[in-house]
Each structure stands twice: as structure tokens, then as C-alpha cells.
Amino acid sequence: MSAADTRNMIVEVADRLFYENGYEHTSFADIAARVKISRGNFYYHFKTKDEILAAVIERRLSDRGTMLLQWELDAPDPLARITCFIKILITNQTKIMAYGCPVGTLSSELAKLNHPLSGEAVKLFTLFRDWLTQQFEAGGCGPQSGEFALHILSRSQGAAMLANAYRDPAFVQREVDEMCEWCAKRLTRTS
């Protein structure tokens, strides 16, 4: 197997384990066991655990980036696109209820650890923040767009947090609906 394949496999598995069990709670041994390579072999691909984390964050940034681009192709207007974002809460409901939001929980964990890559994790937030801002701007919200973006981001995070705590689908649905309504009121329809 090529080194790139193995590396990708490591990052993929680490991505999942960091999400499901947390960064600190995931050990080299855990990852190695699932990738089915020896523990020592890690050193060939990644010198430190932080390097894996950096690769995982990069991977998530890339994943979410293409997801956002896809929404721009799939959805005709800004409101529909923002709706796509809000509805991840429902699309990924099962995982969010079990593990919370992948962006929020990582950012919060790294902040507590005072981890040097804490700022990198926040870039995941910023990716969505900037994209949402663009959509609100395109929807005619003008200089308020940035604040609207943060607002929706914030409410999504809150919904994900409580979804994880209470695992109540009805609550998630309500919050999603209200957020969509909130956006609909503020966006001029173009289609």
C-alpha cells in the first residue's frame, strides 16, 4: 500500500475517533488498532499526535468546504442555501445526539487543553461563518450579514449542545424550524 493511502486511512480513522471519543481520549494505540498497522509505524507518517490533529482539522476544513460548494450548486438562492446549513442538525441528528457537533466539541476541547492548534479548530467555525455571511449578503441583508451569520451559527451550536444532552428530536425540529423562519423573514427571495 502506498504511504499516501495509509496516511489517509490514519487521518480518516483519527477523524472519527476524535469526534466520537474526543482528541485526548483517543490514543495512538486506538487509531493503530482500527487502521491495523503497528503502533510504531505511526512515526513514519506522523511525528507527533499534534500532527495527526492538524491533518484531521485540515481534512475537516476541506470536507466542509466542498460541502458548502455543493450547497451553492444544489440550492438556487441564499435562503435555500442557509436552510441547507440549518438542516444539518436533522441530517446528522443521530451523530449529533451521540457526540455533539464535530466543530463545536473539538473547538471547546482544544480551548480547555490550551492546545496550540486551538486556533486552527476555530477556523472551522470561521469557514461556516464567512459562508453564511456571504449568503446573507447575497440575500440583501447588507451590513447586518455578519451579525446574522454569527447568530445562526450560535443558535445551531446551542441546538447541537442540547440535542446531545437530551436527545430529543422534537426539540431539534422546533429549533430548526424557528431558525429557518427567522432567516426567511430577513432574506429577500430571488426565486
Place this chain on the structure above:
Amino acid sequence: MSAADTRNMIVEVADRLFYENGYEHTSFADIAARVKISRGNFYYHFKTKDEILAAVIERRLSDRGTMLLQWELDAPDPLARITCFIKILITNQTKIMAYGCPVGTLSSELAKLNHPLSGEAVKLFTLFRDWLTQQFEAGGCGPQSGEFALHILSRSQGAAMLANAYRDPAFVQREVDEMCEWCAKRLTRTS
């Protein structure tokens, strides 16, 4: 020193360290160093780390419980009381920006660890949830009170999450103001 005093000291220090550095990232040694007792002496007061966690959660439940009671004494009507809740985001702004919400981050960490006391941590949410529900009921929101309570809890969590990520006081202030406004619209004033 009496055993109760030492025990309280341990729980107090553990409470702070669990909040600032996370439960898993805090070791017996860390706590012992700050309480200035020997590591081995822990075993006399707590058999396991989980027992400390249980005591910390109990302490937080009690702390927050008396805080809620105090608000009922200080604030004249339900709107003013709910406003007290919302404004913790500003009162504890510095700590929330540095470490997030003590309730949310603990609940989320324990969920990821699949920790047996995960449910106990959620009780902290429920404490606020039930209290908020009572306030909305007292404010005349009727059967919607429970949903309103969850909604405000959710938005507070989102605001705390992004406050931690971006450390932007203006954002926090905006969210607080909007939440207060949202509540004011739905509560009948009694004073």
C-alpha cells in the same frame, strides 16, 4: 484539619480544575498539588476519580440551586428573573470566554467519554431548564413554557460556545440583548 474541610477543599479545587482544564485532563496529582496534600491521601477521602466527579457535580447542583433561589428573592417578576439567567453570559464573560460554559462543556465531555456520570451532568441542565419553565409559566406563557425554557437554554449555550471560540464581547452583548427582547415579548409584566 477536619476531614470535612479537606474534602471540601478537594472538591472546590477539583471543581475549578475540571472546569478550566477538563475532567480527563485533570489528574489526581494536579488536584493534590493545589490542595497541598499528598497524592496518596486522596484515597482516604475519595476511592476513585469518579467519586470526586460525582461530588463536584453535586456541588455545582447545590451552588446553582442557591443561585436560582437568590434570583427569586432579588428579582421581582419572572421577566427580571429570566433576565438574571441570560445575563450570566455577561457576568461570567471572562471565564466563559476562556473555558466555555461550565454546564455545557462538562456535559459534552462526559458524553464523549461515555462516562457513567454523564446523566448526572445533564441534571445541571435540567435544574436550569425546570427553573426557566417555572418562570415562563409564572409569566403567563402556559403550555409553551417548557419549549421556551429549552429555547433560551439552547441559545445561551450557543452564545457561550461562540464566546469561547471568538472571544468577542460585542457578540455576547448582542445575543444577550436579543434573548432578553425575545423574552420580554412573550412575558406579561406583573410589575
Place this chain on the structure above:
DNA sequence: GACTCATTAGGACAGTTGTCCTATTTCTGA
């Protein structure tokens, strides 16, 4: 087939973890 270089396996290493035991000290009550 022999040589080279990329990839892997296996284990060494020191440090830390939670847990637990046993002496020693400190305090208390008769």
C-alpha cells in the same frame, strides 16, 4: 537475481495515570 529505497513491525523508553497499601503523624476524649 541483486540492489535500492519506501514502508512496516516490534519493541524500548521514560514519564504519567488511577489505584491501593502501610507507616507515621495529629488530634480527641477519658
Place this chain on the structure above:
DNA sequence: TCAGAAATAGGACAACTGTCCTAATGAGTC
């Protein structure tokens, strides 16, 4: 004052952590 209990100190213990080294294996080229 002194016995007994309460509280503490110090360290043992195996398990695990991230890091790092070295030897073996693999594939592809001359």
C-alpha cells in the same frame, strides 16, 4: 497523660501514554 481513632505522607504497583529507534519486509529498477 495516654490509648485509640482520625487524618496524612510517601511510595508501590501495573497499565498506559507519546515518542523514538532499529531491524525486517515489501516492491520496483537495473
